[in-house]
Amino acid sequence: MKILIVDDEKDVELLFRQKFRREIRSGAIDLVFAFSGSEALEILANDDPPEVMYMFSDINMPGMTGLELLDRVKKDFPKIQVSMISAYGDSENYDKAKKSGAKEFFTKPIDFDSLRKEINDLIN
């Protein structure tokens, strides 16, 4: 299963690759990274139909915000599941994300156990 992770912090890639080392090695998941909303949209547009099934996106990014990206993805690729990850766990962001169709809302620092559970649920 291809998963897209969007965050403007580049070290997220290294972290995720290590955290999901086993899942990646076993071929259960395939991680793709984008460092801005527009880059994420480009990746999604590359394949038709998109291979990505699940997207995790940060909210606070320069340029297109995660919430804007969420709206665009939900509009253009309604089959892709999207969950948000934000440093600001305020209800305003949460409500907005949920209203726009976000599956889950994770707050930073990321609880990788719950994230892993979410991914495992999806694989099974």
Add this chain to the structure above:
Amino acid sequence: MGLDAFIILFIIIFLRRDLDKSPDSQFWRKRFNYGMILTIVLGVFSQVEIGITILWDLGLIAIFGILAYIIYTIDQFSHKKYFIVCWAPTIILSFLFGQIENFFPSFAESWMEVVAAIMVFTIIWGFGLWLFGRRQRKALERERKIAEEKEKEYQVTQEIRASLELEVSDRTKDLVKQKEELQKTLEELKSTQDQLVHSEKMASLGELTAGIAHEIQNPLNFVNNFSEVSNELIEEIQEEFAKPKEERDSELIQEIFDDLAKNLSKIQSHGKRADSIVKGMLQHSRNSSEEKESTDLNLLADEYVRLSYHGLRAKDKSFNAEFELDLEEGLPELKVVPQDIGRVLLNLINNAFYAVNERRKSGKAPEDYKPLVTVATKKKSSGIEITVVDNGAGIPKENVNKIFQPFFTTKPTGSGTGLGLSMSYDIITKGHGGKLKVKSKEGEGTTFTINLNEED
């Protein structure tokens, strides 16, 4: 009564007429009255030729002499001196001719015409001189009156001067009081200004806090995450080592070691990142004793763009804008007060973000409007140029000249102190001998340019 008696009588009458009502004058009035009676008696006697006529005539001469004496010796009557000069010839000659008539009647008879002529002449002399003297006296009187008036005027002037001096001293007192009050007010204003400058610093620190919190939270998360994942990696290695030697996956072990090394360097770099943010915050809040030090302006610009962006982001959920950094590589370090330049950058960048965000919210922007703030550094022949460019609504012409004035602000009350740009201007021009310029076009945006020169 003869001519001489008449003349004497008139002199006495004129002298008496000038007397006033003082007791001293009463004394003279009495004597003048006696004099008048005596003159009339002697004049009548001499005229009707009773007894020895020469005695009466001598008496009249004596009265005239006494009058002359009084007039010449007593100040009170000295202004009548001309009476004596007028009438002395007439009196004396009339006396002499009278005696000649008495003692030498025949001689007098033959010289009658000459005598009469002389007498007429003395009378003309007397009247002439008398009229002249009178006129002169009147002129003198006028002058005296003028002098008196001048004296009065002088006294009035003196009085006015005295009252003016009093008034002036009163006013001076008032002015001194006012001056002291103004000085007090000035001191109060100065301390208020200091407080305002300080609160502006603290306000900008407040604006920073949210940004700083976010900026610190991110590296700290990485530090925690990378430590955690490293522990997992070590567990994995231990698992591998628990296996018999033949079954160990040496490739995996190598990979894990590589990852561990990467993680440790990541932990370090994110730790340093948090560290420098905290240091920057401390520097920003520090009040004085700011010393110039070699500073990488690229790092400073990068740091403050992020702080500003995340600060606004955290404060206003609806805030959104893109920023671009166009930093020239290999920029030489410059001796500046980093927290001061940082404060200026923060101010300009905050303003730029504010401007683009306002334009976005205003609904007046074109449909494809993308709020953008660009911070650029550039090496110049004699220093470094930093520009902060926004594509906001621009500054109206009438405001461009005012933006560096203290307390000028277009933000709603309570949102801005109006000190940010004026402080920035002072920091760049006075603090660093540089230049801070603004260029703005309505509907297109604003560019602030900082020029900092290498100081010798």
